[in-house]
Amino acid sequence: MHEVEESSGIDRRTILGYGTAVGASSVLGVVAAGGPAVAGPRGAAGGFRRPPGLTGKALLPGDPGYAAEVKTYNLVQTPKPGLIIAAANARDVQIAVRYAASRCAPIAVLATGHQPSVPIGPDAVLVTTRSMSAVTVDARRRVARAQAGALWQHVVDKSVPAGLAPLNGSTPIVGVVGYTLGGGLSPTLGRKYGYAADHVRSIEVVTADGRLRMVTAKSDPELFFGLRGGKSNFGLVTAIEFDLFPVTSFYGGAILFAGEDAGRLLHAYRKWVRTVPEAMSSSVGLLRVPDLEAFPPPLRGKLVASLRIAYVGRPEVGASLVHPLRQVATPIIDAVASQPYAAFPVIHADPVDPAPVYERTALLRELNADTVDALLAVAGPKAPFPISLVEVRHLGGALARSPRQPSAVSQRDAAFTLFMAGVAGPEQAAATRAAEENIIRRLRPWSTGGMYLNFMNVDDASVDAVRHAYRPEVYRRLRKLKRRVDPANLFRLNHNIPPA
Ligand SMILES: Cc1cc2nc3c(=O)[nH]c(=O)nc-3n(C[C@H](O)[C@H](O)[C@H](O)COP(=O)(O)OP(=O)(O)OC[C@H]3O[C@@H](n4cnc5c(N)ncnc54)[C@H](O)[C@@H]3O)c2cc1C
CATH class of the missing domain: 3.30.465.10 (Uridine Diphospho-n-acetylenolpyruvylglucosamine Reductase; domain 3)
Known part of the structure; x- marks a missing residue:
């Protein structure tokens, strides 16, 4: 079985920290695009009052606690509702919905604010659910x-x-x-x-x-x-x-390769995914590490290709499945190993701090040699794109099959998701969005035309x-x-x- 290798002075904690930094540190010095959270004078906007009978709280603009309650993880948009119901239970939600309906006011819901869509303005009632976490x-x-x-x-x-x-x-x-x-x-x-x-x-x-x-x-x-x-x-x-x-454990984690090896990795990966069993889930992320002192030289300011692996089965089988990809180049760090299930966050090392992130997405029918070349041309080591992450994630297996109880999740013909996350304050937003649009356009020949709902952000929120x-x-x-x-x-x- 392959053990976590700690070379170049980079360990697993650094990888996690690195993911965090992609989300947050790279925007040090920029302010959130959403602007101030508090909208106008107390209770003015939608003419709302506090509905009676709540166990949780009702907050009007200007109330203490209002700004904290509309805090979102993604800072591209700050909700500015005319009334917040911080629900404590289902009964509170009923009160909120009935009150909004009686005034023909639109109703929005906020849990963590990871996925902004359309703006939430003073005509709206916002139900927040963070107190209902049992x-x-x-x-x-x-x-x-x-x-x-x-x-x-x-x-x-x-x-x-x-x-x-x-x-x-x-x-x-x-x-x-x-x-x-x-x-x-x-x-x-x-x-x-x-x-x-x-x-x-x-x-x-x-x-x-x-x-x-x-x-x-x-x-x-x-x-x-x-x-x-x-x-x-x-x-x-x-x-x-x-x-x-x-499931109590998995064989997985991430292997980071230098940006120059991204092409070798992606070309090997596109062939490899055709051979793997359904118990193997994987993705490749092209990560742009901020040019900040917090990062060790092999990562700092560089493009890094991250191979993410999760195999559910015997570790030695997982290791033999991953073996061909380990051979494509010498990794900066290899942190794929047998892990307890609770360690799953190490696979993607997603950011944990709030940041303004513009996301775009597409579904790809296939990942062939031309697709990889097109991706590298716009997001590879020689492309000066300002996007923090460009990811292709392998679908198929049970994801491609209709479940016993059919659901509205219906784009099951795609072979990969394409996902981009660009951390950008107001000054970088236009360039970031343009670069993402460019990647979408360049990969259109391989797109199914569909999109995966969870990866659709403010730029994919129109009807x-x-x-x-x-x-x-x-x-x-x-x-x-x-x-x-x-x-x-x-x-x-x-x-x-x-x-x-
Ligand atoms: C770092 C990161 C990693 C991610 N990884 C994955 C992944 O691996 N796989 C994946 O599928 N997705 C992933 N996502 C996307 C994620 O699933 C969506 O952003 C999801 O909508 C987040 O839900 P939330 O409630 O936390 O966010 P919020 O922004 O609070 O809510 C988003 C939307 O969810 C709906 N919603 C929330 N609560 C309720 C409710 N109680 N009733 C009805 N609707 C509700 C509403 O439409 C709301 O507008 C990831 C996102 C991020 C930022």
């Missing part, structure tokens, strides 16, 4: 129940001691509900078991009429279909119940863009469902699907 695990049934504001870390904390793992994403600090309602592409278990949305058992949701419903495949098949993949279009989810899997997250027949079906459950489109401050 998680319970039923080890016998292999099921977890998470409240609206729970993070993946909360689930893992409870499931791992029971020998179980969820279909979590790359970072422990993303919200379980937002992630799952957008599909839920797990970099550890996705190819083996499918999307997180495929394994939801029940959803507790407050719909636009203010009713609290327990939705299952039996109770309301159409709403159950739409919620799983439709984000907040069909209501505000207060809790979700989903499957856990008997027209959102349509690309669904197959046409699914989109039509979702618009009909929207007409049934939210005909006034109160839930429109999101990746919106307008009613038919």
Whole structure:
């Protein structure tokens, strides 16, 4: 079995720190693009009052605590709602939805603020869910129940001691509900078991009429279909119940190669992915390390190619599967090894600090020699692109199959996601967005034309863009469902699907 190699004075903690810095330190000296969080005088904007009967808090613009409550992880947009309901329970959510509906005000929901879409302004009621973070695990049934504001870390904390793992994403600090309602592409278990949305058992949701419903495949098949993949279009989810899997460890982590070896790695990778079993999940990220003293010379100011691996099975099998990619060049650091499941954040080493991040995405039909060359031309070591991360993530396996209970997660024909994250303050925003658009354009010949909803950020949040997250027949079906459950489109401050 391959052990973590600690050469060049860089260890695993540095890799994690490095991910953090990509997210935050590279914007030292720039301010968030969203501007001041507090909008105008107390209570002025939407003429809202505090609805009675809440267990949690109601906050109007100018109230102490308002600015803290609208804090988001992604700083490109700061919500400026006319009223915040910091919900303590499902009843609070009902009160918020009924109050907003009575005033025909749009309703938005904020858990962590990892995925901004359209601006939330003074005409809106914002429900924040961070006080609702309880998680319970039923080890016998292999099921977890998470409240609206729970993070993946909360689930893992409870499931791992029971020998179980969820279909979590790359970072422990993303919200379980937002992630799952957008599909839920797990970099550890996705190819083996499918999307997180495929394994939801029940959803507790407050719909636009203010009713609290327990939705299952039996109770309301159409709403159950739409919620799983439709984000907040069909209501505000207060809790979700989903499957856990008997996984306690994985063979994986990241291997960092110098930017000059990115071409060799990507060309080997595109052939390698065709040979690997479904238990192997992987991606390659091209990371632009900030030119800051905090980073050791092999990384500082450089492009680094990160091979991310998660194999669920015997470590020696994982090692033999990874072996050919280890041979493509001498890595800067090789941190792929047998790990306890709870160590999953080391695979991507995602940023943990808030930062303004512009993200773009596409789905790729294939990754052939021409695709790789096109990618390297715009994002390789010789391309001076200002983007912190450009990633191709391998799909297929169970992600390509329709689940037993069909869902709105319908772009299953893609072989890879393309994902970009550009950390940029106001001064760098235009250049970053233009560079991302350029990459999207250059890779269009290999794009399916679809997009993966969870990777769609402010630049992919128009109604027209959102349509690309669904197959046409699914989109039509979702618009009909929207007409049934939210005909006034109160839930429109999101990746919106307008009613038919
Ligand atoms: C660093 C990083 C790593 C990521 N890794 C992955 C990954 O590996 N796989 C993957 O699939 N995605 C990944 N994502 C994307 C992530 O799944 C989305 O950003 C997700 O929407 C985050 O949900 P949130 O609730 O934390 O964010 P928020 O910004 O708070 O919410 C985003 C949206 O989710 C919906 N939502 C949230 N809560 C509710 C609710 N209670 N009821 C109804 N709708 C709700 C709403 O539409 C809301 O606008 C990653 C994102 C980041 C920034």
